[in-house]
Amino acid sequence: MLWTAALCLLWASTALAAPAGGARHKVLLISFDGFRWDYDRDVDTPNLDQMARDGVKALYVTPPYLTLTSPTHFTLLTGRYIENHGVIHNMWFNTSSQEKKPYYQTLFVNDWWDNGSLPIWITAQRQGLKAGSLHFPGTASSYQGQVAMVREVEPLLYNYNNETAWRENADKVMGWFRDRDLDFVSLYFGEPDGTGHRYGPDSPERRKMIEQVDRTVGYIRRSAADHRLDDRLNIIITSDHGMTTVYRNGLVREITLRDIPGFSFRDLAFHLVDYGPCGMLLPKPGRLEKVYGALKGAHPHLHVFKKEELPERFRFSRHDRILPLVLLSDAGYVINGYFPVQFNKGEHGFDNQDLDMKALFRAVGPAFRRNLEVGPFETVHIYPLMCHILGIRPELNDGRLSATQHLLVAGGSGGTPGEWTAPWRQPWRRNLARVAVFTLWLETLRPGRKSQSLVSAEEPEPDSGPGHQEVV
Numbered sequence: 001m002l003w004t005a006a007l008c009l010l011w012a013s014t015a016l017a018a019p020a021g022g023a024r025h026k027v028l029l030i031s032f033d034g035f036r037w038d039y040d041r042d043v044d045t046p047n048l049d050q051m052a053r054d055g056v057k058a059l060y061v062t063p064p065y066l067t068l069t070s071p072t073h074f075t076l077l078t079g080r081y082i083e084n085h086g087v088i089h090n091m092w093f094n095t096s097s098q099e100k101k102p103y104y105q106t107l108f109v110n111d112w113w114d115n116g117s118l119p120i121w122i123t124a125q126r127q128g129l130k131a132g133s134l135h136f137p138g139t140a141s142s143y144q145g146q147v148a149m150v151r152e153v154e155p156l157l158y159n160y161n162n163e164t165a166w167r168e169n170a171d172k173v174m175g176w177f178r179d180r181d182l183d184f185v186s187l188y189f190g191e192p193d194g195t196g197h198r199y200g201p202d203s204p205e206r207r208k209m210i211e212q213v214d215r216t217v218g219y220i221r222r223s224a225a226d227h228r229l230d231d232r233l234n235i236i237i238t239s240d241h242g243m244t245t246v247y248r249n250g251l252v253r254e255i256t257l258r259d260i261p262g263f264s265f266r267d268l269a270f271h272l273v274d275y276g277p278c279g280m281l282l283p284k285p286g287r288l289e290k291v292y293g294a295l296k297g298a299h300p301h302l303h304v305f306k307k308e309e310l311p312e313r314f315r316f317s318r319h320d321r322i323l324p325l326v327l328l329s330d331a332g333y334v335i336n337g338y339f340p341v342q343f344n345k346g347e348h349g350f351d352n353q354d355l356d357m358k359a360l361f362r363a364v365g366p367a368f369r370r371n372l373e374v375g376p377f378e379t380v381h382i383y384p385l386m387c388h389i390l391g392i393r394p395e396l397n398d399g400r401l402s403a404t405q406h407l408l409v410a411g412g413s414g415g416t417p418g419e420w421t422a423p424w425r426q427p428w429r430r431n432l433a434r435v436a437v438f439t440l441w442l443e444t445l446r447p448g449r450k451s452q453s454l455v456s457a458e459e460p461e462p463d464s465g466p467g468h469q470e471v472v
């Protein structure tokens with residue numbers, strides 16, 4: 001009798017978790033590349049403002065260091081710091097052959113991306129959901145042999161700022177949600193990064209581009225409504241990093257490594273510089289101290305670290321791909337190799353504590369509270385938030401759901417529709433499961449019944465416990 005009752009309880013604790021009518025929460029993760037957290041302050045942005053009233057706005061979010069596009073986007077997809085997911089730069093490189101590939105070509109170097117961490121598409125699909133991605137960095141690669149089931153990678157020389165194409169992409173993604181019933185899609189726009197680089201973050205061109213972004217936000221929300229998705233679809237808009245003005249026109253003494261006394265490129269086996277404010281060097285055997293000594297203190301705005309001595313807060317030391325010497329410059333300065341070759345008016349890649357590197361965050365949908373402004377948090381926490389809303393178990397990651405749970409309705413559950421909440425999130429279900437397990441255990445104590453191993457019906461808490469802390 002007890003046995004039967006316990007099985008009934010276990011059945012109830014799992015069967016009742018299914019969302020009514022199959023109406024799960026869906027998530028659309030949108031990145032507007034290089035959207036600095038305060039870009040809406042000097043531009044009229046009615047659609048972003050409306051989104052904040054209808055949902056949640058964070059003061060800003062902090063990307064991981066190194067604040068470059070591919071590394072920070074992969075943190076959004078995996079919830080891991082860059083030293084843990086291993087996509088440490090926009091450029092693939094080989095220190096033996098001296099080969100380097102630029103951003104676009106690196107998108108297609110599979111083992112650069114597929115090196116141990118699973119993006120949320122793959123995790124969602126393994127747990128029975130459907131995922132897609134459009135232009136999001138990392139989309140072109142496969143992961144342990146799997147890809148996002150619907151995906152689109154931009155062609156070489158793609159025009160990233162065409163507003164008509166943005167609208168077509170938005171409609172395409174809404175079609176994926178409605179007609180192919182996808183649960184999660186990541187959608188990438190290459191602006192306002194391009195305009196910020198070219199004209200600088202304080203330029204009228206950048207302000208005009210923010211107006212275009214804002215119109216697109218309004219278009220996306222209208223498209224969601226037109227596709228009858230807005231009662232199920234949660235939209236998160238964020239970015240990978242900010243942007244800061246580069247000092248130009250002889251205003252400052254630029255950082256050019258060749259001009260530094262005692263420094264010689266002949267002491268290096270490999271170098272990665274001329275890429276904004278960040279650089280990495282591989283000295284030849286026995287030359288590390290010489291190179292380090294020459295660069296340390298050579299310029300007041302250049303900082304040089306042995307990789308293991310980088311302050312812990314950077315979380316940028318522990319991966320084998322990170323070269324032994326890491327260089328970074330203060331905001332406004334870039335690191336040149338032989339001579340100045342960088343002419344952008346705006347740059348990123350700086351210390352993620354710099355306010356100019358912070359990014360925007362907005363979210364709206366049935367899982368999110370309305371008209372709520374919250375303080376800053378790190379973008380590494382967006383991954384467990386998305387997993388929670390989707391009702392999937394996250395992979396090992398560096399984020400914490402507790403950092404963002406206050407953004408959600410009903411104490412952090414996904415809420416309506418169908419009252420879908422991840423099974424392990426429902427306290428009453430946990431209690432029911434506990435009773436069932438306890439009852440089964442009692443049953444095993446009865447004389448005559450052979451002892452059996454019990455598997456708890458309760459799933460582990462995805463956001464807590466040692467299983468979700470990085471172990472290196």
Ligand SMILES: [Zn+2]
Nearest residue numbers: 033034069240
């Ligand atoms: Zn970027």
